[in-house]
Amino acid sequence: MWCIAELNDEYIERMEDVLEVYERPLSSNEPVVCVDEKPVTLHDDVRAPIPMKPGSVAKRDNEYKRCGTANAFCAIEPKAGLHFTKITPTRSAPEFADFIESIANRYPDAQTIHLIMDNLSSHTRKALVDRLGEEHGQALWNRFTVHYTPVHGSWLNQAELEIGLFSRQCLGKRRFGNIRKLRAEARAWNRRTNRKRVTIDWTFDRKKARKKFKYKYKTGRSKT
Secondary structure, eight states: OOOOSOOOHHHHHHHHHHHHHHTSOOOSSSOEEEEEEEEEEEEEESSOOBOOBTTBOOBOOSOEEEEEEEEEEEEEETTTTEEEEEEESSOOHHHHHHHHHHHHHTOTTOSOEEEEEOOOTTSSHHHHHHHHOHHHHHHHHTTEEEEEOOTTOGGGOTHHHHHHHHIIIIITTOOOOSHHHHHHHHHHHHHHHHHHTOOOOOOOOHHHHHHHHTOEEETTEEEO
16 A cells, blocks of 8 residues: 655665666576565354255355464565465464565576565564574575565555455455365365466556656665
8 A cells, every 4th residue: 555654865765776686587597586474363164164056056055264374475576476385383484484485486597686575573684593493494594586676665565466466366255264175275276276377567667657746866874
C-alpha cells in the first residue's frame, strides 16, 4: 500500500536502489528475487461439506473451527516467472534461513542473487549464521546482494504482488485444517504457476518516482 510517513533521504536512497534493480534486464547471472511472508489462519469444517452434484451446487456450513496458524514464505523472480513458496509453522529466523538457502540452491551458477526484502528483524546475515554456522552462513549470505525496501515502503517489494497471487489462486476461500494439507496445496500451486511462468509486469520506475514524489536525485545523494 502507498504509505509514506516521510520522504526523507534514506527513503529516497532505498527506493531508488530497489527501482534501479527492477529496471535491469533479465539475467541468469544476476537474478532478481523478491521475498516476503504471510500469516495463514488454519480453519477446518465442523460439518462435512456437501459436494456439488447435477442440479445442485456445493454447500458448506458457515461454522468452522480454528486450528492455529501457519506462515507462507513467498518469493518470485518477477521477470523470469519463477516462484518459490514454502509453508512453515512460524516465520522464525531459522525458517527464514532455510528458505533463503533453498532459493540460493536454485541458482548454483549465478554470480550474485539480488534479494529484495523488507526490514524485518529476521531478514539478516545473523539469521543465516545462527542457523548454519559462521562459515556456511556467511558463505550463503555472500551469494546475495541485499536491497532493503524503505521503512513504510513494502509496496516497493514485488513479493507483495506474489502474496496476492498466492492468496487468490491457492488459498481463496478454502479451509485448511492442518499445515500438511496447506503444504500440499501450496506445492501444487507452485508447480502450476512455474509451469506457466507467470511474470509480474512492473511499470513503476525511477523516472515515475521522481515525478510522483517531486524530488531530484543524484547518485549517492538525494534531495527533496
